[in-house]
Amino acid sequence: xxxxxxxxxxxxxxxxxLSLTCTVSGGSISSYYWSWIRQPPGKGLEWIGYIYxxxxxxxxxxxxxxxxxxxxTSKNQFSLKLSSVTAADTAVYYCARDRRYCSGGSCYSVYxxxxxxxxxxxxxxx
Amino acid sequence: DIQMTQSPSSLSAxxxxxxxxxCRASQSISSYLNWYQQKxxxxxxxxxxxxxxxxxxxxxxxxxxxSGTDFTLTISSLQPEDFATYxxxxxxxxxxxxxxxxxxxxx
Numbered sequence: 001x002x003x004x005x006x007x008x009x010x011x012x013x014x015x016x017x018l019s020l021t022c023t024v025s026g027g028s029i030s031s032y033y034w035s036w037i038r039q040p041p042g043k044g045l046e047w048i049g050y051i052y053x054x055x056x057x058x059x060x061x062x063x064x065x066x067x068x069x070x071x072x073t074s075k076n077q078f079s080l081k082l083s084s085v086t087a088a089d090t091a092v093y094y095c096a097r098d099r100r101y102c103s104g105g106s107c108y109s110v111y112x113x114x115x116x117x118x119x120x121x122x123x124x125x126x
Numbered sequence: 127d128i129q130m131t132q133s134p135s136s137l138s139a140x141x142x143x144x145x146x147x148x149c150r151a152s153q154s155i156s157s158y159l160n161w162y163q164q165k166x167x168x169x170x171x172x173x174x175x176x177x178x179x180x181x182x183x184x185x186x187x188x189x190x191x192x193s194g195t196d197f198t199l200t201i202s203s204l205q206p207e208d209f210a211t212y213x214x215x216x217x218x219x220x221x222x223x224x225x226x227x228x229x230x231x232x233x
Contacts, residue, residue, distance in 0.1 A: 112172045
């Protein structure tokens with residue numbers, strides 16, 4: 001059964017770059033879309049962006065200028081970089097598998113985000 | 127952006143109660159609507175996808191309905207392990223958005 005595990009520094013200084021990695025185990029990263037989602041303390045969920053195993057990406061416009069998501073299929077990992085962080089970026093960061101129905105060269109996000117990592121807390125503070 | 131709203135924002139219920147949570151989209155999203163359950167300190171868990179399809183392993187007391195802009199999540203007989211926060215999420219747009227959540231606690 002597929003499992004996801006986030007890893008990375010728990011403390012990042014303001015103006016620096018937050019870097020997290022999600023390792024996929026129990027299955028292949030290939031043929032799936034993969035998302036990052038975050039949750040500030042006591043608040044709701046915010047989708048950050050997704051990447052297809054081929055490397056194509058889509059980002060939340062509110063974060064697009066600061067976000068980069070990449071994939072390393074040889075390591076079965078995908079990563080998140082968020083630059084110029086502020087205290088507002090303090091959150092629990094989750095990675096998740098975004099299952100889709102694909103047909104005729106198009107993919108439709110109908111199956112939801114069905115596998116999630118346990119989440120990692122990132123605090124932005126000097 | 128497609129805005130998602132949920133009602134109520136919180137509710138108190140007893141074990142065995144029937145619970146209904148409503149989610150509304152700011153524009154039609156067909157059936158591209160998913161429901162998640164989140165317990166404190168845990169990752170969200172997918173319950174329902176495509177508005178009404180039960181995720182594998184999820185108890186049948188959970189059900190979803192709706193299409194277009196209005197959706198509901200129903201728990202037919204609330205169990206102790208169901209006390210949690212529930213989020214809807216639309217995947218119609220390439221910009222995914224979540225509802226603000228509905229917290230279900232013990233009466």
